[in-house]
Amino acid sequence: AKRSWREVQANGPVPNGSEHVGVWPLDEHNAKLLDAVHPRTWETPDRPDDFVYDLVAVGAGAGGLVSAKQSARRGARSALIEQHLAGGDCLNVGCVPSKALLRCARAVAELRRGDLGLSDCTAAVDFGKVMERMRRLRAEIAPVDSHETSQAVGVDVYMGKATFVGPHELRVGERHLRFRKAVIATGGRAKVPPIPGLEQTPFLTNATLFNLTALPKRFMVLGAGPISLEMAQAFRRFGSEVTVLEVAPEIMGAEDSDAAALIREVFREEGIQVFTNCSVSSVSHRLESSSGGPEIRLTVAVSGAAPVEMVCDALLVATGRTPNIEGLGLEAANVECSSGGVKVKDDLTTSNPDILAVGDVIERPDTRFTHMSGTMAGMAVQTALFGDSDALPVNAASRKLSQLVVPRCTYTEPEVASCGVSNEKLASRANLEVDVFKVSTEHNDRAILEGTTRGYVKILCRKGTEEIVGATIVAEHAGEMLAEITLAIQHGIGLSQIARTVHPYPTLGEAVQQCALNYNRASWAKLGRPGEAGYKS
Numbered sequence: 190a191k192r193s194w195r196e197v198q199a200n201g202p203v204p205n206g207s208e209h210v211g212v213w214p215l216d217e218h219n220a221k222l223l224d225a226v227h228p229r230t231w232e233t234p235d236r237p238d239d240f241v242y243d244l245v246a247v248g249a250g251a252g253g254l255v256s257a258k259q260s261a262r263r264g265a266r267s268a269l270i271e272q273h274l275a276g277g278d279c280l281n282v283g284c285v286p287s288k289a290l291l292r293c294a295r296a297v298a299e300l301r302r303g304d305l306g307l308s309d310c311t312a313a314v315d316f317g318k319v320m321e322r323m324r325r326l327r328a329e330i331a332p333v334d335s336h337e338t339s340q341a342v343g344v345d346v347y348m349g350k351a352t353f354v355g356p357h358e359l360r361v362g363e364r365h366l367r368f369r370k371a372v373i374a375t376g377g378r379a380k381v382p383p384i385p386g387l388e389q390t391p392f393l394t395n396a397t398l399f400n401l402t403a404l405p406k407r408f409m410v411l412g413a414g415p416i417s418l419e420m421a422q423a424f425r426r427f428g429s430e431v432t433v434l435e436v437a438p439e440i441m442g443a444e445d446s447d448a449a450a451l452i453r454e455v456f457r458e459e460g461i462q463v464f465t466n467c468s469v470s471s472v473s474h475r476l477e478s479s480s481g482g483p484e485i486r487l488t489v490a491v492s493g494a495a496p497v498e499m500v501c502d503a504l505l506v507a508t509g510r511t512p513n514i515e516g517l518g519l520e521a522a523n524v525e526c527s528s529g530g531v532k533v534k535d536d537l538t539t540s541n542p543d544i545l546a547v548g549d550v551i552e553r554p555d556t557r558f559t560h561m562s563g564t565m566a567g568m569a570v571q572t573a574l575f576g577d578s579d580a581l582p583v584n585a586a587s588r589k590l591s592q593l594v595v596p597r598c599t600y601t602e603p604e605v606a607s608c609g610v611s612n613e614k615l616a617s618r619a620n621l622e623v624d625v626f627k628v629s630t631e632h633n634d635r636a637i638l639e640g641t642t643r644g645y646v647k648i649l650c651r652k653g654t655e656e657i658v659g660a661t662i663v664a665e666h667a668g669e670m671l672a673e674i675t676l677a678i679q680h681g682i683g684l685s686q687i688a689r690t691v692h693p694y695p696t697l698g699e700a701v702q703q704c705a706l707n708y709n710r711a712s713w714a715k716l717g718r719p720g721e722a723g724y725k726s
Contacts (some may be wrong), residue, residue: 209272209274226335228337228348233348233364243260248513249334249374250562252548257344262343271347280327285330289326293314297427316403353519371543371545372573377512379511412506413463422461422601433462435466437465440452446612447645512549512551513549530552567583594679609660621658623658624653627707629644630700636664636665641664643663644664655683662674685705687702688709
């Protein structure tokens with residue numbers, strides 16, 4: 190008989206183990222989530238000892254789920270192995286819960302704007318209800334990633350840790366599974382910097398952040414990448430005092446410097462302190478503070494100045510990601526790896542040609558996005574099972590990773606979305622000469638009506654041509670606007686063709702067309718004046 194997590198009495202995150210942290214609190218929503226992605230009772234598939242799978246996927250995040258389910262739908266004998274939560278980081282501790290929080294944060298900001306005709310612009314935030322809403326919606330989305338859904342399309346699902354014991358065999362608990370092909374999709378986790386005292390401090394990562402039930406008064410973030418900035422803005426809007434510490438001279442890493450400057454200006458206006466060129470020399474804490482939780486103290490030097498002490502009630506560490514490669518038995522499988530991840534060729538095969546790897550576990554930090562994990566999984570299935578065919582993957586323009594255009598988005602407000610060689614500094618690193626076309630959104634009618642005019646569209650073309658090589662968009666819903674440009678780059682659509690495509694009015698998407706029109710206007714015909722070259726009488 191099935192047993193539900195609703196029957197469990199817990200006093201801490203569940204399921205919990207040495208390698209993973211579970212979810213908390215165990216209310217009706219998290220119980221529903223766990224029943225889908227980590228059921229208390231699961232019948233291990235009963236296969237004979239000589240059974241050979243066509244494809245085994247290790248890890249049930251986006252990459253593993255797509256690998257296992259797509260291969261099963263295409264007639265393969267498929268297996269999926271997961272030791273923690275199906276859905277991976279994206280569903281449980283990443284994209285899904287973070288965007289639920291961002292929606293509430295945006296509502297708070299809109300209430301406080303004062304220009305939308307609302308009489309009460311000072312409503313207090315009920316953080317408990319914000320988090321309860323997140324848990325409810327996460328549980329609502331979970332069934333698509335559940336073990337039962339995978340099983341329903343023909344996948345054998347195993348719960349437990351997978352360890353390779355040979356080039357075509359792995360172990361899950363007491364079971365040994367043989368396979369023709371395998372896909373490693375074990376994902377990654379937060380990278381923890383080696384700061385003295387940090388390991389002994391009760392810091393947060395994305396794996397624990399969404400277990401909070403009370404709003405910290407003072408919220409500090411190490412790092413200034415997407416997770417850092419999104420959560421910094423959200424928690425500030427919820428009412429926390431927020432500080433961001435970044436070791437680099439600029440926030441947002443390789444993104445456009447104009448975008449970084451604009452987001453930093455927005456943060457300053459919202460009351461978020463951002464310090465760059467930081468070095469943290471030590472971290473300490475005491476268990477009880479005036480807020481009732483831990484009080485965390487950091488010794489910080491900014492731009493080479495004398496160190497100062499900074500204090501917070503919650504510390505989010507978001508300084509990058511590290512791949513989950515420990516304990517997989519990669520050496521026994523003849524799979525090469527480094528501290529940066531599993532080494533893959535352009536077709537995602539490893540040093541063992543019958544084992545492929547996708548997603549955050551591979552040695553390619555520039556592709557660590559959920560949408561890329563799913564895309565790579567489709568590529569891996571095509572290569573592994575249909576390698577003798579010239580057909581493309583169903584969800585990718587090529588079987589080669591180097592030929593894909595990678596879109597990315599930071600969901601601050603405004604959003605920062607980019608793809609390809611998206612700014613001048615990246616073009617310089619690539620020794621690529623470019624022409625740059627840029628328009629502000631300040632004159633876009635929809636942006637004016639929405640009251641969100643700060644932003645721009647920047648498109649880069651190979652110098653002297655209309656071949657688009659990259660773009661950056663800073664705007665409300667920039668991520669939705671980027672797909673048009675990603676499509677154009679991926680399929681060789683020139684900038685003039687975007688300009689000659691009708692865009693609906695009034696939309697922010699018109700800004701993309703306006704940017705493209707700058708290319709066409711540079712060479713359009715003009716009527717001359719008497720005495721001017723080209724004048725026709």
